[in-house]
Amino acid sequence: MQIRAIINQKGGVGKTTTSVNLGAALAAQGQRVLVVDLDPQGNLSTHVGLNIHELERTMYDVLTQGTPMRDVIQETGVKGLFCLPSNIDLSGAEVEIVAAVGRETLLKEALEDLNSAADRPFDHVVIDCPPSLGLLCINALAAAQEVLVPMQTEFFALQGMGKLMEVIQIVKRRINPVLKLGGIIACRVDPRTRLSFEVLEDIQTHFPNELFKTQIRQNIKLAEAPSFGQTIMEYAPESNGAEDYRSLAQEFLSKIAEPCTSTSETPQEKNDEPTSPTQSADGLAS
Numbered sequence: 001m002q003i004r005a006i007i008n009q010k011g012g013v014g015k016t017t018t019s020v021n022l023g024a025a026l027a028a029q030g031q032r033v034l035v036v037d038l039d040p041q042g043n044l045s046t047h048v049g050l051n052i053h054e055l056e057r058t059m060y061d062v063l064t065q066g067t068p069m070r071d072v073i074q075e076t077g078v079k080g081l082f083c084l085p086s087n088i089d090l091s092g093a094e095v096e097i098v099a100a101v102g103r104e105t106l107l108k109e110a111l112e113d114l115n116s117a118a119d120r121p122f123d124h125v126v127i128d129c130p131p132s133l134g135l136l137c138i139n140a141l142a143a144a145q146e147v148l149v150p151m152q153t154e155f156f157a158l159q160g161m162g163k164l165m166e167v168i169q170i171v172k173r174r175i176n177p178v179l180k181l182g183g184i185i186a187c188r189v190d191p192r193t194r195l196s197f198e199v200l201e202d203i204q205t206h207f208p209n210e211l212f213k214t215q216i217r218q219n220i221k222l223a224e225a226p227s228f229g230q231t232i233m234e235y236a237p238e239s240n241g242a243e244d245y246r247s248l249a250q251e252f253l254s255k256i257a258e259p260c261t262s263t264s265e266t267p268q269e270k271n272d273e274p275t276s277p278t279q280s281a282d283g284l285a286s
């Protein structure tokens with residue numbers, strides 16, 4: 001079971017869009033995929049068509065009550081794509097589990113139980129994290145083999161990456177030795193603008209081996225799909241958005257098939273903030 005945490009503490013960069021649509025694109029390739037909503041906003045759950053106000057059991061029950069994941073997982077409209085939903089209740093979980101023994105590994109243990117009890121285990125688990133680096137995200141980092149970081153190609157894109165890399169290193173050292181940076185995904189790219197191009201160059205400079213070749217272009221269909229409770233593969237399978245996520249899924253699977261030496265290292269050297277002209281203009285230069 002391949003587990004990926006989709007993390008960026010910055011809001012609105014494309015974490016949920018990427019979790020849902022990468023998950024759907026992998027399912028379309030015949031993979032069995034579980035997308036985990038680890039954000040109390042419940043955006044991922046809504047995106048796959050669930051009514052987050054009417055959920056009987058959620059991620060909250062898994063983390064605070066020890067409810068088995070198999071009793072919480074729901075089917076989606078896409079064959080092979082399943083969702084472990086959340087809603088606002090999850091915001092209470094972070095407070096409730098703070099005193100629990102092993103509070104950082106509750107998600108990891110629940111996923112291990114799911115995997116060992118399943119007749120047919122999931123091929124991929126994609127965890128959509130909230131825009132923070134709190135205990136929920138630490139649980140995702142403790143459970144995952146790799147971190148995928150969506151970045152919006154806008155000013156300030158790289159700000160905060162130093163902190164994120166530091167947290168990944170700490171979790172790797174103390175809790176999850178196999179954890180590594182699996183890749184950076186450029187999202188909401190507008191190829192017509194110079195800013196998008198410059199920010200992409202900055203990301204390439206700082207993460208030359210980690211940046212996925214596939215870029216997710218700005219695409220209105222991707223923004224519309226959540227309001228219909230559909231993945232892009234259902235809502236607009238011919239759109240640029242669907243094409244980009246299909247291509248990302250292919251690149252993702254080929255990376256797994258041929259583990260790339262470049263992403264096998266901890267991001268040890270990557271924890272300094274950006275210093276390029278685009279980024280240093282905001283006073284970030286070290």
Ligand SMILES: Nc1ncnc2c1ncn2[C@@H]1O[C@H](COP(=O)(O)OP(=O)(O)OP(=O)(O)O)[C@@H](O)[C@H]1O
Binds near residue numbers: 016043217222
């Ligand atoms: N490639 C894209 N083209 C157009 N709109 C996009 C694209 N990617 C994401 N969006 C839209 O941008 C908004 C933010 O995206 P998303 O919810 O995926 O970000 P997020 O990082 O999960 O946000 P949060 O930090 O709040 O969880 C959403 O309205 C989404 O529909």
Ligand SMILES: [Mg+2]
Binds near residue numbers: 039129130
């Ligand atoms: Mg989100």
